[in-house]
Amino acid sequence: MARPPPPVWRRWPMADLADVSVIMPAYNSAATITRALASIAAQEVRPKEVIVVDDGSTDDTIERIKSMAGRMNGIHLRAFTQANQGAGAARNRAIAAATGTWLAFLDSDDEWLPAKLRRSLEVSEGGGLIMSSHNLFNIGPDGTETLNDSRARWLRDPDDPYRTLFLRGFISSSTVLVRRDAVVAVGGFDATLRSAQDYELWLAVLATAGNRFETFADPLLRYTLAPEGITSRIDRKVACSLAILRRHMGVLKRLPGPVVAPLLLRSLIIHYEAVQGYRARGEWGAALLQLVLLPFRTVELLARLPFATGERPDFLARLGPAQEVPLCAA
Template sequence: MGQMEQVLISVIMPSYNAEKFIVRTIESVLSQGYINWELLVIDDCSNDNTRNLVNNIAQTDSRIRLVVLDKNNGAPAAPRNIGVQEAKGRWIAFLDADDIWHPDKLEIQMNEIHKEGAVFCSSAMLDFTDDRLLSFSKPGDIQVKNISFCTQLRKFRTPTSSVIASRELLLKFPFNEDISYKAREDFECWLRIHEKIGNSIKLLYPLLYYRIVDGQISGAKWKMTLKTYMVLSKYRLISGKGLGWKVFYYVVTQSVYSIYFRIFKKSL
């Protein structure tokens, strides 16, 4: 990758009682071809074996750092914000404690960020239930799509564990820590960011593998629809105006896209 290999990426991983999957998730970071990264595991007061597992791995690799919070926040927004503040890298990548990255994820995205002059980059993803069945192919030419504020409103196809963004941008637009935004704090944050910027891209190749646990999609569809409605109802544009009647339209279209891509395509 030449020059881009010298750019430090800070990987932010919130954790809470993640002992079942976090080792496999960290292994997917260790497997990256792009080696100039640091991993900050921000633990939200786990009461299982999560911290011991992370500490054991950190003893073998100085790039991994465990940050233990003083109190449980009940949602990933605060741990992510703290991770961004603690980060040393110019670029931030997010990864939830049960998801898995393609081994070439960081390298491919940083190449495209450099090529396109982007400050925000996401990728497509695939759902999985058993990581033993995963296989990673070498991608060829990858289609790149520009993502606008309107795209976020209509489709919200920005998986958080696929995102790489500039630290400067994320410091200006932190996640909303209001607990009522839980599970949709990322959607609201990406909306605010995309209303302000014009150089966001999405790579239409699955560099993220999203773990589905115990019927997660079907059981959460209605709850997520209500959360989306709440976020959009409260959202205020730069002008100070709300979205008005468009809220209903965007909630319906997002739900349709979500059902189609997550149920039938097993991807996003």
């Protein structure tokens, strides 16, 4: 009887590094980025490289990155600077420079738990997956830590993860491990979206990945909640969510299964979440306006449906200039 292959982490001697590139956008992150980088250096299975892209910071983010050059436990640390273009453009810059088979993402104010990469590689390589994600701990403004296990609970249909994500986005970028070739094939992040860029990219990847995706239950990320919480920037979120819906209803047409029903349900969810957000802020007029707009926007979506193609530009091909920063180990 053949022996099963060894666990993923045993395939790499401690002197070796996993074939993973970690992508980290940074903007005015001097207060948190050394902690985030240290959490990568402390991984049980270490990536071969970390690529940080400073997105036009005005603080000493770059100096903090330089201070970590000799403290990454053998991991190759690279840094780029560019004019401020947003997190999506910064991630695209790092993806273009990455050399790993796998991409992992960590925001500069978050932290991985030590088993993050080992478990993600076990699940992804062991299951022949294109992409995986996992649960996390939310860290509140007062430092309170709360388990958020909604990621694994939402994914109830492992045969159709695209439609599950289409209805209710649940994937935090800092929990993702994904094949680089899959991200490059769909064109990277849509940097023109001011919100939900990651949700839209994961939809694009899952549209081609089929069921080669899994969200597993381990909470392996400490995710820092923004002080303003979920009720901020509601108008921006609605506008971007509708733009994504207009694009991806064309993808739904290409995939097996219903089209109109999930389109209508997604429209309803977008407006319901907006109403709840405005109610939480006490803005009753804005909440009522969302209810009034719902039928008109839904009719507009149905009118667009016959012409929706689901085509997606190659955003990686649109990268602007950036400069790699020389880093010398101390």
